Amino acid sequence: MKEWTREERYRILQSPEEIRELYERVRLSPYRQAYHVQPITGLSSDPNGFALHKGLWHLCYQWCPWGAVHGLKYWYHVTSPDLLHWSNEGIGLAPDRDYDNKGAHSGSAISVGDELYFYYTGNHRDENWVRTPWTCAAFLDADGKLQKLPEPLFGPRDDHSEHQRDPKVVWNAEKGKYYIFIGAQTLDKRGCVLIYESEKPLEGWHFAGELKVPGYERFGGMWECPYIVHIGGKDLLIFSPQYTTLPGRGASTNHNVYFIGTMDYDTLTFTPDGPYRFLDYGFDFYAAQGAANVGDPEKAILISWIGLPDNHYPTEEEDWEGSMTLPRELRIVDGRLLQTPISGIEQLRRAEKPDDGVLPDACELEIQVPAGDFDLALFTKADGSGGQTLHYDAASKVCTVDRRGLNKRFNQNVFEVLDMPLENPLRKLRIFIDRSSTEFFVNDGEATFTTHSYPEENEHWFTHSAAKLRMWELSTSVTDEFVV
Numbered sequence: 001m002k003e004w005t006r007e008e009r010y011r012i013l014q015s016p017e018e019i020r021e022l023y024e025r026v027r028l029s030p031y032r033q034a035y036h037v038q039p040i041t042g043l044s045s046d047p048n049g050f051a052l053h054k055g056l057w058h059l060c061y062q063w064c065p066w067g068a069v070h071g072l073k074y075w076y077h078v079t080s081p082d083l084l085h086w087s088n089e090g091i092g093l094a095p096d097r098d099y100d101n102k103g104a105h106s107g108s109a110i111s112v113g114d115e116l117y118f119y120y121t122g123n124h125r126d127e128n129w130v131r132t133p134w135t136c137a138a139f140l141d142a143d144g145k146l147q148k149l150p151e152p153l154f155g156p157r158d159d160h161s162e163h164q165r166d167p168k169v170v171w172n173a174e175k176g177k178y179y180i181f182i183g184a185q186t187l188d189k190r191g192c193v194l195i196y197e198s199e200k201p202l203e204g205w206h207f208a209g210e211l212k213v214p215g216y217e218r219f220g221g222m223w224e225c226p227y228i229v230h231i232g233g234k235d236l237l238i239f240s241p242q243y244t245t246l247p248g249r250g251a252s253t254n255h256n257v258y259f260i261g262t263m264d265y266d267t268l269t270f271t272p273d274g275p276y277r278f279l280d281y282g283f284d285f286y287a288a289q290g291a292a293n294v295g296d297p298e299k300a301i302l303i304s305w306i307g308l309p310d311n312h313y314p315t316e317e318e319d320w321e322g323s324m325t326l327p328r329e330l331r332i333v334d335g336r337l338l339q340t341p342i343s344g345i346e347q348l349r350r351a352e353k354p355d356d357g358v359l360p361d362a363c364e365l366e367i368q369v370p371a372g373d374f375d376l377a378l379f380t381k382a383d384g385s386g387g388q389t390l391h392y393d394a395a396s397k398v399c400t401v402d403r404r405g406l407n408k409r410f411n412q413n414v415f416e417v418l419d420m421p422l423e424n425p426l427r428k429l430r431i432f433i434d435r436s437s438t439e440f441f442v443n444d445g446e447a448t449f450t451t452h453s454y455p456e457e458n459e460h461w462f463t464h465s466a467a468k469l470r471m472w473e474l475s476t477s478v479t480d481e482f483v484v
């Protein structure tokens with residue numbers, strides 16, 4: 001693994017030409033995704049500024065241009081007319097001000113009339129590397145470019161630690177106010193959310209208080225990337241707690257969880273209806289964010305980073321890593337969260353393939369699972385050995401995904417085998433395979449499992465014990481063009 005000096009990681013990109021050669025090399029990788037948003041070079045991590053505005057979907061991702069390393073972060077901007085086909089738009093936000101000199105960190109967007117506003121964390125560090133996180137804003141100009149406000153909206157609170165970031169902005173019609181939820185840490189290192197409010201999107205912000213979540217006063221050491229939405233008559237609170245292990249999640253200290261409950265903006269209390277749940281049971285899923293302005297009170301649209309902080313992936317050797325998940329639709333039905341692949345994804349289907357054991361690079365599988373135990377092995381060798389396996393145990397209603405059989409193993413010290421417990425018997429699987437990822441959707445949305453997988457040339461077969469399996473090759477829908 002390459003060792004990066006701080007100077008290398010925090011180098012400012014002066015001209016696109018500095019990464020053109022890297023781009024030309026990276027695009028030849030067999031692991032470049034066909035229908036998932038991915039970094040043009042270097043590293044992509046959290047999704048940022050996700051919104052529908054005047055008929056176009058805007059999305060940015062945390063981007064470090066130089067290689068697969070968490071260094072100086074930019075927002076890289078992509079757009080889509082339909083959440084399926086994505087075009088590269090170039091740098092959204094560069095860390096080019098004093099207040100964001102060491103990174104334009106994560107945040108959100110909101111569409112208000114003709115305007116699209118972005119909120120992000122300006123990660124300032126002084127010469128002693130002491131951090132000051134500023135909450136900053138930008139807007140989309142007439143040319144479709146993000147323009148920063150000259151000054152940050154507000155600075156950090158000194159009654160909390162330096163970990164205050166990832167502004168999620170929402171409008172609350174009942175109160176007639178905008179709110180910003182900020183992921184934070186108390187001075188005694190407990191994860192929490194700070195709330196700010198204003199009647200106007202770009203001015204008048206003041207601190208309202210710390211969010212109370214009864215029963216969760218001590219849960220992880222930092223709550224990164226909060227997201228809140230009101231759908232199906234309930235409130236859904238999502239965040240990424242870190243600096244803690246959680247039952248069933250191996251040695252990982254980074255998680256993405258949610259509560260369904262009720263948000264009271266008078267008392268700044270989110271009352272969960274039940275315990276926290278994992279948003280996704282996979283190995284590589286973090287910092288999920290929903291789109292603003294979806295325009296449907298029943299549904300949210302969510303996207304996430306396929307990857308985890310502090311983890312390492314095989315394409316690091318090629319100087320890039322990370323990808324976004326497929327956008328997914330979230331609904332709350334009978335008090336349960338359902339997550340389904342973005343509607344219209346069927347448009348990417350090409351000819352249906354026979355169920356002959358050969359796995360295309362980019363495909364969708366749809367499996368009707370018979371009653372009883374079930375086995376599936378993806379990316380096996382020609383003789384059916386090895387691969388990434390899923391075993392369903394009908395007695396316990398648990399699916400177990402095991403990636404130890406792949407040639408390329410990674411993050412072995414964190415986890416290679418994980419369980420996905422189900423409430424209902426497994427009856428249906430929709431699986432989206434791209435060149436370096438697999439996403440499982442179970443029982444029309446009951447649970448999901450997202451993982452990176454890097455099959456080698458001799459790992460393009462699969463076996464299963466189902467009676468009926470349908471498979472489609474999927475077309476390429478990301479342009480992967482050099483736009484900086």
Ligand code: FRU
Pocket residue numbers: 045046062073105106107121165166183224225287309
């Ligand atoms: C989550 C995170 C955020 C932060 C960003 C920096 O992965 O740590 O809290 O804003 O990444 O890239």
